Amino acid sequence: MEIRRPLIAGNWKMCKTGPEAVETAKQLVALVRDVTEVDVMIAPPFTALSPVYDVIRESPVALGAQNLFWEPEGAYTGEISVGMLKAAGCRYVIIGHSERRQYFGETDETVNRKIRAAIRGQLMPVLCVGESEAERVSENTFSVLDKQIRNGLKNISSGDLGTLVIAYEPIWAIGTGKTASREQAQEVHKFLRSVIEKKYGNLLAKSIRIQYGGSVKSNNIDALMQMPDVDGALVGGASLDAESFGRIVRFEM
Numbered sequence: 001m002e003i004r005r006p007l008i009a010g011n012w013k014m015c016k017t018g019p020e021a022v023e024t025a026k027q028l029v030a031l032v033r034d035v036t037e038v039d040v041m042i043a044p045p046f047t048a049l050s051p052v053y054d055v056i057r058e059s060p061v062a063l064g065a066q067n068l069f070w071e072p073e074g075a076y077t078g079e080i081s082v083g084m085l086k087a088a089g090c091r092y093v094i095i096g097h098s099e100r101r102q103y104f105g106e107t108d109e110t111v112n113r114k115i116r117a118a119i120r121g122q123l124m125p126v127l128c129v130g131e132s133e134a135e136r137v138s139e140n141t142f143s144v145l146d147k148q149i150r151n152g153l154k155n156i157s158s159g160d161l162g163t164l165v166i167a168y169e170p171i172w173a174i175g176t177g178k179t180a181s182r183e184q185a186q187e188v189h190k191f192l193r194s195v196i197e198k199k200y201g202n203l204l205a206k207s208i209r210i211q212y213g214g215s216v217k218s219n220n221i222d223a224l225m226q227m228p229d230v231d232g233a234l235v236g237g238a239s240l241d242a243e244s245f246g247r248i249v250r251f252e253m
């Protein structure tokens with residue numbers, strides 16, 4: 001039986017100071033207070049995690065972080081551990097976003113270490129994968145994604161995969177206004193599910209949630225969510241405004 005609870009997540013990237021994030025979180029809570037059928041998550045910058053948690057703790061909105069470091073503590077200037085994220089109220093953590101791969105040198109190997117640290121610390125990892133425009137044009141989309149998933153999930157057993165979410169974010173669609181068509185998204189999500197099936201079996205493949213990300217807006221979410229293998233969205237720009245993100249959370253099928 002395939003019952004996957006949709007997960008709509010807002011990645012606020014390097015936007016909003018603490019007070020600005022608190023204000024948006026308050027507006028969002030008022031808009032989605034009665035939402036019960038969808039999991040909602042927002043990932044503000046590190047500096048806003050604790051104050052935002054104070055606003056959302058009694059609401060359906062869960063807190064996520066945008067990154068972590070795999071060591072528990074020590075001399076790692078500028079890094080944040082799983083324990084710190086949990087103490088700040090986080091339940092989710094986004095790992096391997098293409099911006100981190102592109103600008104901060106993250107590789108499949110570091111992504112894998114971060115995923116394993118999140119699982120060890122009982123944070124729900126959102127593993128981001130996606131192909132560039134050149135990789136799509138040269139028809140390498142599937143091989144690129146296959147490699148990102150297999151390397152990202154190296155040495156992770158099926159027992160550990162339970163809470164992991166995959167976010168498919170084609171790089172050419174991020175912040176460009178160029179959304180993948182719902183058919184393109186479905187084709188890739190189905191492929192990703194088949195990769196999980198080969199590695200972990202049918203049951204896990206059917207239960208794992210796969211989000212789409214890349215220029216998701218209030219006017220395209222409904223079409224995307226109608227596709228059978230699209231289980232939610234990882235939203236950037238359109239999640240910065242509570243009204244527009246609230247509408248995305250209330251997608252219509």
Ligand SMILES: O=C[C@H](O)COP(=O)(O)O
Pocket residue numbers: 011097169173174175176177213214215216234235236237238
């Ligand atoms: O994590 C979110 C994605 O990078 C999508 O960003 P976007 O909705 O601004 O295109």
